[in-house]
Amino acid sequence: MSKRRRNLNQLYPNPLPINVYQFPVLFPHNLISWISYAYSYYRFVTASPKLTKSDVLIVEGNIHQVKDEQDQKRLWCNGFFGKGILSRSEPTWHERTLVRLGLKENAAYNSNNKNRNKSKNRDKKNLASEDITKLRRNERNLYKKQREKLEQEEVQLRKQLDLARESVDERKVVQAKLDKLKELKLKVSDEQKTLIKEINEEIKELRPEDKKLINAKEHDVNQLEYLQLMPVETFFLSFSLGCVNVYEKKEIFLKLLSTTELFLKSVKSLKADDKFIMKYVVYHNYRSKGWCVRSGIKFGCDFLIYNKGPPFSHAEFCLIVLPNYVDESKNRHVSKKFSLLSGINRVIGGVRKSMILVYVNIPEDEQFNRVINNRNENDLIDFEKLFKLYKVTEIMYSRWQPSRNRD
Amino acid sequence: MEYDSEDNLYDNEVDEEDVKDNFQDWGILSSKLSSSSSSANAASNLFKKGNKDFEPDGTNYQQKLLNNSKHRMYEILRNSDEKFRGHFHKNHLECLYYHDINKAVINKPKGNYFKDIGTVNRYNSDNQLYLNWEELLYLMERGNLEVFNSTNGVPISVQNCYSNCIKSNHDLDKYLVYSTLKRHGYLIQRHNENQDNSDDHNDYTHRQNLQNFVFNGQDDEKSVISTDVLINNDNFFVRNYWSIIKLVNNNSTLKLFKNSIILYLRKKSLLSYPVFASTKHFSSKHYKSYLDIYNSLQLIKYHNPYKRGISFTNYNSNSNSNNNNNNNKFKIIYNIWKPQVNFKKSNPPKPDYKIIILNSNLGNFPTLNDLINIFNKNDTNNDNDYDYDNEKEKENYNNEIANSLKNKKDNVNSKLNKTGKDDKKNNRNNKNKNSSNSNNNSNINNNNNNNKTYSANQLKQMKQKRLMKSLRDGYDNTLLVAVVDNGIISFIKLNEGIISTKILDMK
Numbered sequence: 001m002s003k004r005r006r007n008l009n010q011l012y013p014n015p016l017p018i019n020v021y022q023f024p025v026l027f028p029h030n031l032i033s034w035i036s037y038a039y040s041y042y043r044f045v046t047a048s049p050k051l052t053k054s055d056v057l058i059v060e061g062n063i064h065q066v067k068d069e070q071d072q073k074r075l076w077c078n079g080f081f082g083k084g085i086l087s088r089s090e091p092t093w094h095e096r097t098l099v100r101l102g103l104k105e106n107a108a109y110n111s112n113n114k115n116r117n118k119s120k121n122r123d124k125k126n127l128a129s130e131d132i133t134k135l136r137r138n139e140r141n142l143y144k145k146q147r148e149k150l151e152q153e154e155v156q157l158r159k160q161l162d163l164a165r166e167s168v169d170e171r172k173v174v175q176a177k178l179d180k181l182k183e184l185k186l187k188v189s190d191e192q193k194t195l196i197k198e199i200n201e202e203i204k205e206l207r208p209e210d211k212k213l214i215n216a217k218e219h220d221v222n223q224l225e226y227l228q229l230m231p232v233e234t235f236f237l238s239f240s241l242g243c244v245n246v247y248e249k250k251e252i253f254l255k256l257l258s259t260t261e262l263f264l265k266s267v268k269s270l271k272a273d274d275k276f277i278m279k280y281v282v283y284h285n286y287r288s289k290g291w292c293v294r295s296g297i298k299f300g301c302d303f304l305i306y307n308k309g310p311p312f313s314h315a316e317f318c319l320i321v322l323p324n325y326v327d328e329s330k331n332r333h334v335s336k337k338f339s340l341l342s343g344i345n346r347v348i349g350g351v352r353k354s355m356i357l358v359y360v361n362i363p364e365d366e367q368f369n370r371v372i373n374n375r376n377e378n379d380l381i382d383f384e385k386l387f388k389l390y391k392v393t394e395i396m397y398s399r400w401q402p403s404r405n406r407d
Numbered sequence: 408m409e410y411d412s413e414d415n416l417y418d419n420e421v422d423e424e425d426v427k428d429n430f431q432d433w434g435i436l437s438s439k440l441s442s443s444s445s446s447a448n449a450a451s452n453l454f455k456k457g458n459k460d461f462e463p464d465g466t467n468y469q470q471k472l473l474n475n476s477k478h479r480m481y482e483i484l485r486n487s488d489e490k491f492r493g494h495f496h497k498n499h500l501e502c503l504y505y506h507d508i509n510k511a512v513i514n515k516p517k518g519n520y521f522k523d524i525g526t527v528n529r530y531n532s533d534n535q536l537y538l539n540w541e542e543l544l545y546l547m548e549r550g551n552l553e554v555f556n557s558t559n560g561v562p563i564s565v566q567n568c569y570s571n572c573i574k575s576n577h578d579l580d581k582y583l584v585y586s587t588l589k590r591h592g593y594l595i596q597r598h599n600e601n602q603d604n605s606d607d608h609n610d611y612t613h614r615q616n617l618q619n620f621v622f623n624g625q626d627d628e629k630s631v632i633s634t635d636v637l638i639n640n641d642n643f644f645v646r647n648y649w650s651i652i653k654l655v656n657n658n659s660t661l662k663l664f665k666n667s668i669i670l671y672l673r674k675k676s677l678l679s680y681p682v683f684a685s686t687k688h689f690s691s692k693h694y695k696s697y698l699d700i701y702n703s704l705q706l707i708k709y710h711n712p713y714k715r716g717i718s719f720t721n722y723n724s725n726s727n728s729n730n731n732n733n734n735n736k737f738k739i740i741y742n743i744w745k746p747q748v749n750f751k752k753s754n755p756p757k758p759d760y761k762i763i764i765l766n767s768n769l770g771n772f773p774t775l776n777d778l779i780n781i782f783n784k785n786d787t788n789n790d791n792d793y794d795y796d797n798e799k800e801k802e803n804y805n806n807e808i809a810n811s812l813k814n815k816k817d818n819v820n821s822k823l824n825k826t827g828k829d830d831k832k833n834n835r836n837n838k839n840k841n842s843s844n845s846n847n848n849s850n851i852n853n854n855n856n857n858n859k860t861y862s863a864n865q866l867k868q869m870k871q872k873r874l875m876k877s878l879r880d881g882y883d884n885t886l887l888v889a890v891v892d893n894g895i896i897s898f899i900k901l902n903e904g905i906i907s908t909k910i911l912d913m914k
Binding site: 049238242291307356394405 | 464466468469587588591592593682683684685686687688689690691692693694695696697700701704705706707708709710745746765767770771772773774775776778779871875878879881887890892897898899900901902903904905906907909910911912
């Protein structure tokens with residue numbers, strides 16, 4: 001466990017795509033270390049840090065693409081931004097295809113999976129996480145089929161019992177059932193092994209469309225996958241960290257967007273309660289508190305927040321973003337139904353996460369417009385002032401059962 | 408107490424999810440019967456719960472199982488008149504119902520029920536108790552209490568009692584919640600806002616006024632500045648600093664001069680760009696740790712329940728004007744305590760839960776203002792609690808670190824010594840040392856011998872776990888919401904979150 005953790009820490013050292021200045025170790029009795037320390041302190045104060053910028057392209061439909069592989073890797077490994085469109089989360093399609101086509105033996109991205117599965121099952125060690133899921137699903141299906149079969153047999157046994165009502169038989173039937181159960185377990189584990197073989201064999205077969213993928217000259221596969229960012233992620237990377245260049249396609253040219261242009265492109269309407277602004281306020285708040293924030297659409301909420309990131313642990317909290325207006329009658333109008341919230345909560349409770357309603361205080365239109373219209377000489381919005389108009393309040397929502405909370 | 412547990416068996420609500428836990432197995436009851444009395448012969452053969460059958464499979468076997476358990480249930484209901492239904496002779500109680508106050512007076516209360524039920528008549532030294540209508544109904548419903556009319560002394564029927572006591576739909580919801588919780592063994596009392604929280608409330612409003620006073624003189628821009636700065640404004644140096652800044656900003660030539668200097672310094676990368684005003688900040692300034700980066704990224708204001716007086720002006724100003732008509736709806740109805748032995752209704756401890764009761768057909772989820780108002784009013788924690796806890800945690804943490812450092816030293820020592828030949832001797836020395844140490848240290852040193860030292864990493868993990876738990880629990884001011892939907896109750900637990908109040912320190 002600790003080995004795995006260390007490995008993960010090496011793979012994903014930074015929680016943000018910004019490097020931290022590393023001072024050399026200072027030994028008080030060693031003069032040379034003093035000198036190097038002083039020099040590095042001098043550099044710390046005077047030199048500007050290296051910040052490699054990633055390129056984000058906004059195409060039609062407000063899709064934010066990161067196409068360069070290095071950029072993808074940088075954004076994924078340092079803070080887990082975005083999602084590979086052909087993968088579950090980390091963009092691994094290219095590597096997976098290489099492995100599938102036999103062009104690469106032990107893909108680098110597998111290194112963490114390898115370690116993870118060593119303890120569980122040695123046969124799985126060359127599989128990507130997507131394949132492991134597939135495997136697990138197959139196992140589950142198989143188990144369900146087996147169970148169904150067993151239940152049918154049980155009914156038959158009962159019918160037999162109807163015909164012969166003797167206590168001796170009854171005992172025999174019970175015995176038989178128990179035997180069946182044991183058999184089932186053995187069967188399932190047997191079948192598991194054959195399944196793994198199947199997947200490994202499946203790799204060797206070529207699909208007809210594979211020809212188009214392979215780039216024969218470079219002995220490689222064409223990269224089809226890009227990393228897609230949520231608009232709030234792009235805005236955070238651009239406005240707060242300044243570590244991306246955001247482009248937009250203008251006919252054949254690429255136009256570099258300023259943060260204000262990006263902002264105006266992302267909002268639906270320039271209103272104080274725009275969904276993008278609300279979401280960004282929440283996103284920024286939790287990012288700036290050290291959490292890894294990702295989309296929560298899978299669980300029917302707006303955001304999931306991870307401590308560190310998805311490979312380290314499951315998400316701890318699910319966030320639902322709600323407005324809180326100054327006008328109380330408006331609040332009543334938009335407040336959610338009990339059934340809706342309780343439905344979402346049951347889903348979230350089922351995956352052992354806590355649900356949090358994050359209310360965003362919406363400023364009055366007057367205040368909002370004053371900041372939006374008060375641009376500086378370069379026609380830029382003062383976002384710092386804008387976002388300071390907002391405020392978040394967390395309300396934790398959970399189901400309570402009288403029978404379970406007595407002591 | 409025995410009856411309390413048996414009471415649960417009459418509870419006909421079976422939560423779908425908890426079928427496994429709460430499923431009525433009449434076999435259990437019948438076994439109790441058979442052990443205590445000889446009357447239940449039919450139920451003597453015990454049957455264990457098996458797998459659930461989902462659909463009829465047309466076999467006699469299944470039919471037989473079903474018939475058996477049905478039979479068992481009827482048997483118990485038939486035989487148990489004295490035991491489980493009707494009035495108990497021993498605990499039979501009588502009370503007089505007063506129509507005008509919708510209350511009943513009980514003359515000689517006896518039995519186990521009055522731990523939380525009833526209020527003592529202060530003006531009458533006789534052993535008299537006033538029962539609220541829901542308490543009256545509850546006792547009557549479970550067969551302990553016979554109700555008589557106060558005017559003519561005629562007994563009141565059960566039906567009559569219900570129609571007298573329950574005067575509105577909301578009352579019905581209240582009674583449903585009350586009786587459900589009561590049957591689950593909780594201790595419940597009506598929440599009395601004026602009595603309990605008058606001090607707190609005064610204190611709160613006082614703080615509120617103070618806060619208004621602090622903020623009133625400020626314009627919008629300055630109210631954004633954190634309160635720490637405001638407080639520091641008293642400082643002579645700070646005031647001077649601000650005045651210089653003002654002077655520079657007002658004088659156009661000085662301003663130009665200042666700007667050109669800043670520009671020059673930035674180009675020479677001697678001065679960093681501001682964080683949010685341009686995107687160049689992180690390519691112009693080095694950071695030592697991610698904690699520093701996160702600190703520089705703080706931008707969004709958040710609600711902090713630990714600092715109630717300071718952060719709540721916004722809510723109250725909205726809600727005072729608008730919420731008056733809704734005051735009735737979002738009011739705490741009951742205080743709830745978990746079952747406990749040392750409960751005194753004259754001097755109850757701090758309630759475990761406070762509950763508001765809403766009807767799902769009459770409205771949606773409460774708004775934030777409603778919730779915060781309730782949270783504000785009922786926060787019984789002191790403002791100092793937080794700091795105290797934090798300090799405690801720090802202390803613990805420091806102790807752990809000190810211990811681990813000690814361990815490391817010992818480890819290094821033993822390693823060094825092991826290069827020599829007399830490691831056995833050293834081990835013995837170590838052990839002697841351990842025994843002379845205090846309890847705490849010796850424990851950890853023993854761990855050390857078992858190769859179970861707390862490394863810095865482990866310490867971090869322990870700290871992380873503790874933090875996560877506290878975040879998951881939220882702020883210690885729990886509000887229950889009972890949502891009644893046509894007689895079905897669903898409970899929701901609400902807390903104020905405290906995630907935003909802390910920065911996760913990863914490194």
